[in-house]
Amino acid sequence: MKPEIAKLGHVALVTSDLNKSLFFFKEVIGLEETEEVNGVHYLRAYSDFQHHTLSLEAGEEGYVKHIGWRTKTANCVESFKEILEKHEVAFEEYPKGTTVGIGDSIRFKMPSGHTFELYYDVEKPKATNGNASVLKNQVYQSWRKGISPRRFDHVNIHTSTDVNASYEFLMDVLGFNMREYMRGDDGILAAWLSVTSLVHDVALLKKDTLPTPARLHHISYWLDDSQDILRAADILKENGLQFIGPGKHGATQAIYLYVIDPGSGCRVELFSGGYQIFEPDWEPIEWTLEERSSCNTYWGDTVQDKELNNLTIEVR
Numbered sequence: 001m002k003p004e005i006a007k008l009g010h011v012a013l014v015t016s017d018l019n020k021s022l023f024f025f026k027e028v029i030g031l032e033e034t035e036e037v038n039g040v041h042y043l044r045a046y047s048d049f050q051h052h053t054l055s056l057e058a059g060e061e062g063y064v065k066h067i068g069w070r071t072k073t074a075n076c077v078e079s080f081k082e083i084l085e086k087h088e089v090a091f092e093e094y095p096k097g098t099t100v101g102i103g104d105s106i107r108f109k110m111p112s113g114h115t116f117e118l119y120y121d122v123e124k125p126k127a128t129n130g131n132a133s134v135l136k137n138q139v140y141q142s143w144r145k146g147i148s149p150r151r152f153d154h155v156n157i158h159t160s161t162d163v164n165a166s167y168e169f170l171m172d173v174l175g176f177n178m179r180e181y182m183r184g185d186d187g188i189l190a191a192w193l194s195v196t197s198l199v200h201d202v203a204l205l206k207k208d209t210l211p212t213p214a215r216l217h218h219i220s221y222w223l224d225d226s227q228d229i230l231r232a233a234d235i236l237k238e239n240g241l242q243f244i245g246p247g248k249h250g251a252t253q254a255i256y257l258y259v260i261d262p263g264s265g266c267r268v269e270l271f272s273g274g275y276q277i278f279e280p281d282w283e284p285i286e287w288t289l290e291e292r293s294s295c296n297t298y299w300g301d302t303v304q305d306k307e308l309n310n311l312t313i314e315v316r
């Protein structure tokens with residue numbers, strides 16, 4: 001049986017200003033800190049069950065070390081090793097605890113240059129310091145501080161490499177389903193892919209003018225309601241942070257708001273609405289170049305005409 005990825009796990013982020021990033025992610029976005037080990041802060045949203053969905057550590061500049069994915073079973077990690085070998089993709093093995101809270105893992109580079117990490121075992125620590133939710137099916141109290149998103153949702157990555165090789169890799173090797181895509185004159189320019197019923201767990205875009213081949217455009221946290229996005233806008237404004245949105249994407253149909261962490265330069269999308277896919281024979285939705293503006297922004301503050309939108313950080 002082909003191994004499968006269950007879900008997006010976490011992003012390992014390095015920041016050139018740890019204090020600014022910690023304030024941004026913990027007090028403004030409102031993520032909870034599971035623990036800090038050797039200077040690395042492990043953060044998650046109030047209903048993220050796994051140990052962390054974002055790790056934050058100090059470095060000379062803002063970049064992403066890797067993007068983690070949880071497999072469906074422990075055996076899947078072993079099977080992925082065999083498949084990667086068959087495709088002549090080099091990978092490195094890391095024992096349990098190399099990433100705190102994460103079991104045995106492997107890391108490899110996508111054809112796009114992004115480092116992906118695969119693992120199955122995760123710790124699911126309960127909330128400490130009296131911050132546990134009364135609800136048995138939730139980790140922390142909701143709305144405790146800042147914007148307070150429910151959970152990690154997706155990553156949006158860019159590449160200047162031959163993007164088609166990466167779409168094929170995501171689908172044929174890693175088992176992602178293409179849900180929507182934009183066709184340009186020379187092939188697909190952007191695609192939304194998932195292993196879950198979400199429209200995308202990852203969006204991958206082709207951009208010719210990038211400072212390095214593999215970039216991260218944003219990480220995204222989910223809020224339950226579009227009203228929560230308006231509340232988030234007020235909180236960002238109160239903290240003197242510039243943002244793009246609110247608006248609604250055509251692709252994915254989600255309500256969005258984008259803001260950049262002033263410490264790392266990592267963009268965060270606050271995300272709600274949208275639709276889910278349950279059909280096993282889903283036909284990917286095609287958007288044409290002529291439809292590009294409504295694909296990006298169905299209504300609201302546009303994402304494509306601002307210099308801010310071109311900022312990305314490296315994924316090593």
Ligand SMILES: [Fe+2]
Nearest residue numbers: 156218220269
């Ligand atoms: Fe997004």
